[in-house]
Amino acid sequence: MSGFQYRNGQLYCEGVSVTKLVEQHGTPLWIYSKNELLSRLREIQTAFAEVDPVVCYSVKANGSLGILRTMALAGSSFDVVSGGELFRVKKAGADTTKVVFAGVGKTDEEIRFALECNILKFDVESEAELDAIAFVAKSLGTVGRVALRLNPDIDAKTHVKTTTGKKGNKFGMDIERASQLAEKVLKNQYLSLSGIHMHLGSPILTTDPYEAAAKKAVEVVREYRSKGHPIHWINLGGGFGISYRKNEGLPASEYAKVIVPHVKEAGCRLTLEPGRYIAGNSGILATQIVFKKQEGGKTFLIQDGGMNDLIRPAMYDSFHRLWPVAPKVAMPEDVEGEIAGCEKVDVVGPICESSDYFAKDRYLPPMERGDLLCTFSAGAYGTAMSSNYNAKPLAAEVLVDGETAKLIRRRQTYEELVSLETAE
Numbered sequence: 001m002s003g004f005q006y007r008n009g010q011l012y013c014e015g016v017s018v019t020k021l022v023e024q025h026g027t028p029l030w031i032y033s034k035n036e037l038l039s040r041l042r043e044i045q046t047a048f049a050e051v052d053p054v055v056c057y058s059v060k061a062n063g064s065l066g067i068l069r070t071m072a073l074a075g076s077s078f079d080v081v082s083g084g085e086l087f088r089v090k091k092a093g094a095d096t097t098k099v100v101f102a103g104v105g106k107t108d109e110e111i112r113f114a115l116e117c118n119i120l121k122f123d124v125e126s127e128a129e130l131d132a133i134a135f136v137a138k139s140l141g142t143v144g145r146v147a148l149r150l151n152p153d154i155d156a157k158t159h160v161k162t163t164t165g166k167k168g169n170k171f172g173m174d175i176e177r178a179s180q181l182a183e184k185v186l187k188n189q190y191l192s193l194s195g196i197h198m199h200l201g202s203p204i205l206t207t208d209p210y211e212a213a214a215k216k217a218v219e220v221v222r223e224y225r226s227k228g229h230p231i232h233w234i235n236l237g238g239g240f241g242i243s244y245r246k247n248e249g250l251p252a253s254e255y256a257k258v259i260v261p262h263v264k265e266a267g268c269r270l271t272l273e274p275g276r277y278i279a280g281n282s283g284i285l286a287t288q289i290v291f292k293k294q295e296g297g298k299t300f301l302i303q304d305g306g307m308n309d310l311i312r313p314a315m316y317d318s319f320h321r322l323w324p325v326a327p328k329v330a331m332p333e334d335v336e337g338e339i340a341g342c343e344k345v346d347v348v349g350p351i352c353e354s355s356d357y358f359a360k361d362r363y364l365p366p367m368e369r370g371d372l373l374c375t376f377s378a379g380a381y382g383t384a385m386s387s388n389y390n391a392k393p394l395a396a397e398v399l400v401d402g403e404t405a406k407l408i409r410r411r412q413t414y415e416e417l418v419s420l421e422t423a424e
């Protein structure tokens with residue numbers, strides 16, 4: 001959380017006071033630290049330098065144009081999972097020739113768009129998709145570069161809704177089927193197999209799953225090469241965990257330790273698709289307490305930000321560190337459990353759903369109507385998953401660089417909420 005610090009009892013993003021930003025832009029407000037984003041990217045680039053990595057920032061974690069532009073200028077490439085995300089990458093002025101495209105349901109239109117953008121490769125998730133890429137590539141008179149997405153049947157021990165590399169979920173293919181598809185590629189002049197892909201799930205807070213995946217990758221690369229495929233790339237996806245609670249996140253160098261030797265052994269270059277690792281702790285959500293309500297033996301802090309802004313607690317039971325922007329008690333290292341001088345509250349949003357909460361039975365310094373609250377570690381899967389549910393406009397986003405702050409998305413208006421619709 002080094003982009004965000006308390007100074008003289010006030011929360012700052014780099015050199016800018018969060019209270020000042022809220023006075024200017026209102027709440028709920030997403031605030032990002034540019035230097036935190038860049039240092040997380042650099043950390044990965046450095047940790048894996050030995051295998052000449054192409055770091056493809058995962059657009060789905062946070063695809064705001066201002067963020068994509070920042071990443072592109074720092075030498076990041078991109079991992080996309082839809083035509084819309086590829087459009088965002090293009091709009092941000094990034095080079096599309098280093099983009100990788102995953103996802104189980106790519107439509108012909110999306111495949112065509114990606115071929116026209118000359119992306120680096122498709123991460124192919126099924127035989128039908130491979131056929132579709134060949135078909136579209138033929139119609140354009142081009143060759144689709146593909147990597148096969150393997151399901152290595154590794155349990156990454158994440159939340160049931162975020163594990164992807166275990167047998168029985170919709171992503172990738174088992175190794176035997178992938179081998180059959182590799183045969184098919186050899187016979188098709190409109191396809192070229194240049195790599196293999198695995199993405200195990202997210203967030204992963206141990207290195208073992210990556211080590212197991214990297215070992216499998218070496219075997220598969222050998223097999224494909226022996227059959228005549230020009231395999232240059234191992235893509236181990238994203239999923240590196242971060243510190244949501246305390247210091248549970250591992251540095252990128254720990255993951256590198258178990259991955260790099262195997263990639264070297266295979267004689268491949270490495271692609272990674274980190275999203276959360278880069279964006280997660282580079283962003284916060286600032287909200288305002290609308291009401292404090294006592295009911296049924298509980299105290300509720302009702303804030304203006306809700307599951308429409310940040311759905312992670314409702315969707316994944318995820319834990320976010322919360323603390324006031326101008327706290328009466330300094331934030332301790334450990335915010336779980338009882339804290340002296342604090343009261344036990346549920347922090348909830350305004351949305352008409354019981355699952356609209358940010359924290360339950362959490363100890364927070366006394367807060368009143370009008371006070372500002374910060375939700376930390378909200379940079380990834382925050383605004384990216386936000387919606388207009390309950391006709392709440394999308395919140396504004398600010399990118400801070402040292403002493404300056406730039407509005408990278410203004411708040412949506414009521415008129416814009418209905419601008420695509422007609423009552424005629």
Ligand SMILES: *Cc1c(COP(=O)(O)O)cnc(C)c1O
Binds near residue numbers: 058060
């Ligand atoms: C979601 C996703 C990622 C990014 O995961 P993080 O946990 O944000 O690093 C990378 N690759 C694929 C294919 C994904 O679906």
